[in-house]
Amino acid sequence: MPSRSSGSVICQVILTCIVFALRDFRRWDVPQSVTSLREPGAVAQDNRTQPKRKWPRWVGLALALLILIYSAFGFLVVPWWLERQLPEQAQRHLGWQTQTRDISANPFTLSVTVTGFSATDSAGEVVARAEKFHLNVSFLQLFLAQIGIDEFLLDEPYLRLEIGPEGNLNILADWRNNSPQAADAGQSKGGDSGSGENGPGESSEGSSGAFPLVIENAQITAGKILLRDRRGETTQEFQISPIAFDLSGVATFENSGDAGRYYLSATLGDDQKLIWQGDISLMPFRSSGDFELQNLAADALWHFVGRDTPYDWRQGRIDYKSNYQFSDTEQLQLDDGELSIRNSEVFISATSNDQPALQVDQLEAQGLSFDLSRMRLQVGSISAADWSLLLRRAEDGTLNWAADAEDDGSEGDESDSGSDNDETSFSWQVEQVALESGVLNWRDRALSEPAEIQLDQIELELTDLTGDPDSPVGIALQVTGSDKGTGQLNGEFTLSPFTLESSVQLSDVSLANYQAYLNEAVNLELAAGTLDFDGTVSLDDQKPKLTGSIEGTLSADAVQTQLVELESPFLSWTSLRLNPLRVQLEPLTVDIPEIRWTGPEFTYVRLPDGKNSVSRVTADDEEGETASAETETAGADGDGNDTVGFALRIQRLGLESAAIVIDDRSIEGGFQTRIHNLSGELLALGNQKPQRAEVRLEGDVAEQGSLVLEGTIGALGQNDTSVLDLVGDNIAIPPLTPYVARYLGYKVESGRLALDLDYTIVGDQLDGSNDVVLHDFRLGENVDSPQAVDAPVQLGLALLRDRSGTISVELPVNGSLSDPSFNFSEVILSTFSGLVARAATAPFSLLGNLVNIGGSDEDLGNTGFAPGSAELPAKENEELQALTEALNERPAISLQFRGVSAPDWDGPALVLAERGVSLPAEGLGPLIDKLESLLVELEGESALESQVRARDTDAGPRRSSPEWAQTLLRQLVGEESPEPGALRQLAEDRAAAIERALVDNGIDPGRLSREAVRTSGEVEQGRVMVPLEPGSR
Known part of the structure; x- marks a missing residue:
């Protein structure tokens, strides 16, 4: 506690004076009888001095009376007045009901003490309370024109503060609601409060005339504040207790003393504390x-x-x-x-x-x-x-x-719009x-x-x-993923404009973690794979474009992808290394000196609906994507550069141990094969004309086959031309049985395949030729297939097979590579089956081509004889010689034939032959000429004219009419007929003549087969035709 106040000292001084005054007053009122007993000299002396000593009595009496009145006012009137005014003023200005247990005042110490104070609001809830309030004013400071507070004590104060739903404070709300005039006056005064002319350095005495204040000691002990916030759905309460405050030695005017001291301590809840202490000076x-x-x-x-x-x-x-x-x-x-x-x-x-x-x-x-x-x-x-x-x-x-912060962004911009005008x-x-x-x-x-x-x-x-947004900031970042992959970034950046200069290292980053982002573009599942990068990143935001570069070594290892809906592998590899990767952002350029791709394996699946797995990789709307791709392709100009959004340059792409797996599920029984050990390189690959890449790849097909691919590849993504030559050898054919069975109707028993494929690709259009060679190709058992060709397949193959047992064919192929329904293998096999069918249905056309004899299939497939004759005409003999040469080129072909005769033609001709007349074999015209001249010779010109007149005028020219030839033959022989059996014998002789001619020309008799003769042969252009039928051995 502080030392005694000046009021206490003054009070003691006043009381001492009163005591002395009363003592003298009692001495001044001694009775006369007492004084008469004194000595005479003494009496005389008292009589002389008594008038001079009456005034102190009146002064003391007046002073005592004043002190009594002052004491009565201080001890009685002031507490009585405070007890009446406090409730009245609280009710008038705040609407509060107040109570006090006791109010006391001491006029000699200039102190007031209030105990047991409490105030309740209109709702009947305590809003303020204090166990004790004590104020002691310094008496001596008043003589110095100052208000001095020797002691201010507030013990156990309590204050309830409430923030209403609209943000208003309960005390202010009570003030406004109960004293609106005062509130308005306060607002008007507040509006003029800044109109003073005094500067900030002038004293308060000079500016406002306020009474100087000196606080010697002020204390708040065991204080408590209850803060209740009614904003929001639920009411929140905060209790600050205990609160302790101590202030000493503070004055509102300049003095020579030291600065005052203060100490504030407050506790919120259980152990939340505020401690604030230091020195303070007010002026x-x-x-x-x-x-x-x-x-x-x-x-x-x-x-x-x-x-x-x-x-x-x-x-x-x-x-x-x-x-x-x-x-x-x-x-x-x-x-x-x-x-x-x-x-x-x-x-x-x-x-x-x-x-x-x-x-x-x-x-x-x-x-x-x-x-x-x-x-x-x-x-x-x-x-x-x-x-x-x-x-x-x-x-x-x-x-x-x-999300929510963006909603308030516009207001923030407006509020900060004037910040540039601030001085600092x-x-x-x-x-x-x-x-x-x-x-x-x-x-x-x-x-x-x-x-x-x-x-x-x-x-x-x-x-x-x-x-400062353009000041560089150093950054060092290290991250470890949930898959134990790591990333590091070291460098510096600026915010405005954004720049970044840093080194970046990524190690063992699992690609499977980013599967969801891959699903947005393709229907692939990243089953495994890691990514590594070691390089530098340089970025510079030159609005509206971001410039910079990325350079470093990028590798992706042990990558496995599969088609989600098919649960089938799609693409995998052991290692992919870009050494280095150089990316320039503006203009966008990707430059890769070398790519080393080890162990890539691509699985091509042909689906039952005829589409392929590649078409399933992209988005579901395949037609839309195809149309989009066609639009982009068609939109390229002559050079194709305007439609390419970036430049790509790969100086070398090296492949090691690559593989392609073909899995065709669209065919019954399925088909699988594997192209493996595929190695080689692509040089100067890019997407800018006139850049052309050179490619050479070598690999194995299945177990024993080999494959070599050479050629040039045009600019990627443009309507450029690529020329490729694919050579395959020693490829087993039996695994191709599902295709052969579908198109030929047979299983494959044996055979090896060699290919020489020359392709020209412009954009996505393929145009090429396929030189296909089948070695030892043999068919097995028959298979039912609705798509098989309706032709003697074995015969067709025999016709295609040369003397060494090899089938060599050239098959054209063309189509759009972007068409999901385009199937290269089906196009090849369909073309091949059509070739086999054509060979089987027109065998002699193929045989004629072998010996460079043009014409129709009938030229070599039929041997014509003059009516009534078994002698081979010279032309027919030449054709049989050519047929023999062709058959020698096709040793697997046998030849069946039968002798024939035509009674309507051969019968009259045999009768004429008995007369010594032979008919020509050169055709219908020479035959009719012979018959007309013979009729004129035997019967005269009138007989011919008579027949001509009898002929239908609409029948056409005589020389090309088989009916006219028949008429002349009947006119010449009349009712005569040949010997019985002559027609059959003629047929036999004709077959023997054909066989003899073939054998004489060098054909193996074992390849010839004579069948029973037929006396119902056909006649073409005045010749009796003996058909020849090839067969397979």
């Missing part, structure tokens, strides 16, 4: 000291400072301490600040009960300083450990941290930010299949952060 105003917050609950702080944000800081404890200096000239300075936040959890919205968006176990900030006059904030270091951040992208593409702009600097042991959870729901990616053990260090 001039300045203060310095320490400020400390201990264990402050983050939700209590955030309830007031963050309620208008979409973020909810629900958990966390805050410690903060700092030195400060404050004055009316130097304004505010904070130094040596330290901030600590523990066990912090931040949610995106107050209604969210999901995982917190931000968790920080420990955050420390050291070296905090702030200078208000310079508007400058400096932070030595910020460190955080064991933190996690949740980033979400919603279905509409908005981020969880930015705000600046800040953070020397270092170190984040350790962090976790980032990324959840993307904007995809068709939500993605979840977690990055662990994030270590981030930023250096030299400032409010």
Whole structure:
């Protein structure tokens, strides 16, 4: 407790004076009888001095009377008046009901004491309370024209503050509701409060005439504040208790004494404390000291400072301490600040009960300083450990941290529009930010299949952060994925304009984690694979374009992909290395000196619906994509450069141990084969004309086959020309049985295939020829197939097979590679089956081509005889010689024939032969000439003229009419007929003549087969035709 006040001293002085005055007054009133007993000299003396001593009695009496009145007023009137005025004023201005247990005043110590004070509002709830209020004013300070407070004590005060639903404070609301005139007056005075002419350095005495105030000692003990916030759906209550405040040695005027001291302590809840202490001087105003917050609950702080944000800081404890200096000239300075936040959890919205968006176990900030006059904030270091951040992208593409903040962005822009006009702009600097042991959870729901990616053990260090957006910031980032893949970034960046210069290292990054993003473009599943990158990244935002470059070694290892809907492998490889990868962003250029691709394996699946697996890789709308691709292709100009969005250059692409697996499920029984050990290189591959890549690849087909691909590839993605030559050898044919069975109706028993395919590809249009050679090709048992050719397949193959047992054919092929229904193998086999069918149905045309004899299939397939004759005409003999040569080229072909005769032609001709007349075999015209001349010779000109007249005038020219020849024969022989058996014998002789001629020309008799003669042969152009039928041996 402080020392005795000046009022107490004055009170003692006054009481002493009263005692002495009363003592003298009693002595002055001694009775006369007493004085008469004294000696005469003494009496005389008393009589002489008595008149001179009467005035002190009256002075003392007056003083005593004044003191009694003053005491009565101070001890009785003042408490009585306060007891009446306090309730009246509280009711008038606030609408409160007040009560006091006791009010006492001491006029000699100039003190007032109130005990048991309480005030209730209109709802009957206590709004303010104090166990004791004591005020002691200094008496001596009044003689110095000052108000001196020797002692101010407020014990156990209680105050209830309520914030209403509209943000109004209960005390202010009670004031406005109960004294509107005072509120209006206060507002008008407040509006004129800044019109004074005094500068900030002038004293308060000169500016306002306020009475100087000196506070020697002021104390608040065991205080309590109940803060109730009714904003929001639920009412929140905050209790601050106990509150202790101590203030001493403070004056409102300049003095030569030391600055005053103050101490403030407040506790919120259980262990949340505020400690504020230091020195303070009011004239001039300045203060310095320490400020400390201990264990402050983050939700209590955030309830007031963050309620208008979409973020909810629900958990966390805050410690903060700092030195400060404050004055009316130097304004505010904070130094040596330290901030600590523990066990912090931040949610995106107050209604969210999901995982917190931000968790920080420990955050420390050291070296905090702030200078208000310079508007400058400096932070030595910020460190955080064991933190996690949740980033979400919603279905509409908005981020969880930015969705609600963007809604208020326009207001923020407007409010800050005048900041450029401030005399001093705000600046800040953070020397270092170190984040350790962090976790980032990324959840993307904007995809068709939500993605979840977690990055662990994030270590981030930023250096030299400032409010200057073009100041470089150092960055060092290290990340470990949930798959144990790691990433590192070291360099520096600026925010505006955005620039980045850094080295980047990625190691063992699992590609499967990014499956959901791959699904947006293709229907592939990344079953396995890792990504590695070691290089540099340089970016520079030259609005509106981002420039820069990326350069480094990129590799993807152990990659396995499969088609989602088919559950079938699609593409996999052991290693893919780009050494190096160079990307220039503006203009976009990709330059790769070398690509080494080891162990790639591509599985081509032909689906039952006829489409292929490649068409299933892209989006579901295949027709739309195909149309789009055709539009882009058609839109290219003559050079094709205008439609290519970037330049691609690959100097060398090397393949090692590549494989292609063909799996055809569209055919009954299925077909699988494998092209493997495929190695080689592509040189100068790109997408810019006139760049043309050279390609050479070698590999194996199935178990024993081989394959070589050579040629040139035009600019990728353009209507450029590619020329390729594919040579295959020793390819087993039996595995092709499903195709052969479909188109030929037979299984394959044996055979080997050799190919020489020459292709020209312009854009996506394929045009080429296929030289196909089948060695030892033999068919097995018959197979029912509705698509098989309706022709003697064995005969057709025999006709195609040369003397060495080899079938060599040239098959053209063309089509659009972008058409999902285009099947290369089906086109080849369909063409081949058509060739076999044509050979089987027109065998002699093929045989004639072997010996360079043109004409129709009938030229070699029939041997013509003159009517009634078995002698081979010279022309027919020549054709049999050519047929023999052709058959010798096709040793698998046998020949069947039978002798024939035509009774209508051969009968009359045999009768004429018996007369010694032979008919020509050169054709119908020479035959008719012979018959007409013979008729004129035997019967005269009139007989011929008679027949001519009898002939139908619409029958056409005589010389080309078989009916006219028949008429002449009947006229010449009349009713005569040949000997019985003559027609059969003629047929036999004709067959023998054909056989003899073939054997004489060198054909093996074992390949000839004579069948029974027939006497119902056909006649063409006046010749009796003996048909020849090839067969397979």
